[in-house]
Amino acid sequence: MKEWAWPTPLGVVLLIVATSTALPMARWGDSPLVLILVPAGVAAYLVGRRMAALAPAVVAFSMVFAFSLPMSFVVPGSAPLGDWMTSVAIALLTIVSPWWFGRYRLLRAEQRTADVTLMADRAQAEERARIADDLHDTIGHELALIAVQAGALELERDLSPRQLERFRELREAAVRASGRLRDVVEMTRPDDGPGRLDPIGADGLDALVMGAREAGITINADVDRSTLSMAHPLVAELVVRTVREGLTNSARHAPGSAVSISVMPGEPDEVIVRVRSTRLTRTESPGGGHGIPSLRRRAELLGATIDAGPDDTGFELRLRASLQPRRPDTGVTDLGVRTNAHSARRRLLQTAAFPAAIIALALVGFIVVQAITVTQTAISSDVYDEIHLGATRDELATVLPGGTPRPVPVVTEPPAPDGAQCEYFAARDGWLHFTDATYRLCFIHGVLVEKMLLGAT
Numbered sequence: 001m002k003e004w005a006w007p008t009p010l011g012v013v014l015l016i017v018a019t020s021t022a023l024p025m026a027r028w029g030d031s032p033l034v035l036i037l038v039p040a041g042v043a044a045y046l047v048g049r050r051m052a053a054l055a056p057a058v059v060a061f062s063m064v065f066a067f068s069l070p071m072s073f074v075v076p077g078s079a080p081l082g083d084w085m086t087s088v089a090i091a092l093l094t095i096v097s098p099w100w101f102g103r104y105r106l107l108r109a110e111q112r113t114a115d116v117t118l119m120a121d122r123a124q125a126e127e128r129a130r131i132a133d134d135l136h137d138t139i140g141h142e143l144a145l146i147a148v149q150a151g152a153l154e155l156e157r158d159l160s161p162r163q164l165e166r167f168r169e170l171r172e173a174a175v176r177a178s179g180r181l182r183d184v185v186e187m188t189r190p191d192d193g194p195g196r197l198d199p200i201g202a203d204g205l206d207a208l209v210m211g212a213r214e215a216g217i218t219i220n221a222d223v224d225r226s227t228l229s230m231a232h233p234l235v236a237e238l239v240v241r242t243v244r245e246g247l248t249n250s251a252r253h254a255p256g257s258a259v260s261i262s263v264m265p266g267e268p269d270e271v272i273v274r275v276r277s278t279r280l281t282r283t284e285s286p287g288g289g290h291g292i293p294s295l296r297r298r299a300e301l302l303g304a305t306i307d308a309g310p311d312d313t314g315f316e317l318r319l320r321a322s323l324q325p326r327r328p329d330t331g332v333t334d335l336g337v338r339t340n341a342h343s344a345r346r347r348l349l350q351t352a353a354f355p356a357a358i359i360a361l362a363l364v365g366f367i368v369v370q371a372i373t374v375t376q377t378a379i380s381s382d383v384y385d386e387i388h389l390g391a392t393r394d395e396l397a398t399v400l401p402g403g404t405p406r407p408v409p410v411v412t413e414p415p416a417p418d419g420a421q422c423e424y425f426a427a428r429d430g431w432l433h434f435t436d437a438t439y440r441l442c443f444i445h446g447v448l449v450e451k452m453l454l455g456a457t
Helices: 008-022 031-052 057-074 079-152 159-188 201-214 223-230 233-253 293-303 335-377 382-384
Strands: 219-223 261-266 271-275 305-310 315-322 422-426 437-444 449-452
Touching: 008 031, 008 057, 008 079, 031 335, 057 079, 079 271, 079 315, 201 223, 201 261, 201 271, 223 261, 233 261, 233 293, 233 315, 293 305, 293 315, 305 335, 422 449
Parallel strands: 219 261
Antiparallel strands: 261 271, 271 315, 305 315, 422 437, 437 449
């Protein structure tokens, strides 16, 4: 049963609400409100599992993360940079990760559904191929024998003209029916994949030769029954199909010619089949229809080879096959499944690229903010140690940056000296020094009267 898919607007709203709920956790980590992350994470997972569209989810996450950065600087009681980085990390773990896992399960489910559909279509195609092969190999063969028998009766001298005309009409009707059968087979049979018949073995080959002889075809058969008995059923079936195709082509394209059949052992554990017509009287080339191409596809799936062609004295159809089928690893039958898997991997990588992009953007933002902080608002401990009480503000102008108007709210600040004007500087010893500690320098009439390190609570 197909799961209900959520509409895109509903999924976007849920992702925005869930992500917005997770971002303040950097400040509420010690509050019972942190429990709201549980339903928020569940909602994010369900959105990933039920909403097929990827782009709206990416836009929703990006909007919330982008909006949260300036908000971290205007919300009272927050440490802008630290809180924002912590908020992004919490959101990635509690919201984006469940959404990504849900998305992963959605893509896997879609891949399984596509694989099942592909296999069902393939099964239907193989069934149509089986029916098409049955029509061609059995009815087509019988129609060819009817045409041969009717043609032989046309040569009888003791028949009246009316009877000869009837036999001619019978032969022509059999030929027309054979042509229409070929058209039906072409429409019924798919372009790939062989049909399947139950193997009929050496007895079936004897019955086939006997039926052709009764139809008036002269046959010289040399069959090594021991070799055929050792063959795998699929190979034995292929031998019978090869002989049937050779007899059908002979009856259709070279009526009246003698046919030689050879089924003999070849190299160790191989069987070689030759069906040869001694003459070729029709201008149409055997093998131009459906039979030999179908036979060749079947042989390739068993690791065998089919060769067919005319020479100066007739036409020969040859099969060389191992007694035990060798299925070549061509990968053709699994092409659709591999395509589905490749598509699912590509979509999964696209999904995984979003959290990676968020992390990369967060790092870039952090580096930019850190660079501004260090170069415009911070002094190092070495500079701080060189600053002495009694120095004037003008004397310190060369070593002091612009500073900050006030310390971050998490920093504890004692009262300033009466009448003093204080300036604040971030306490940083380098780009990788992360702290909310702040240096406070207080001046009275332009003279430094106090310097203090304010620590974060």
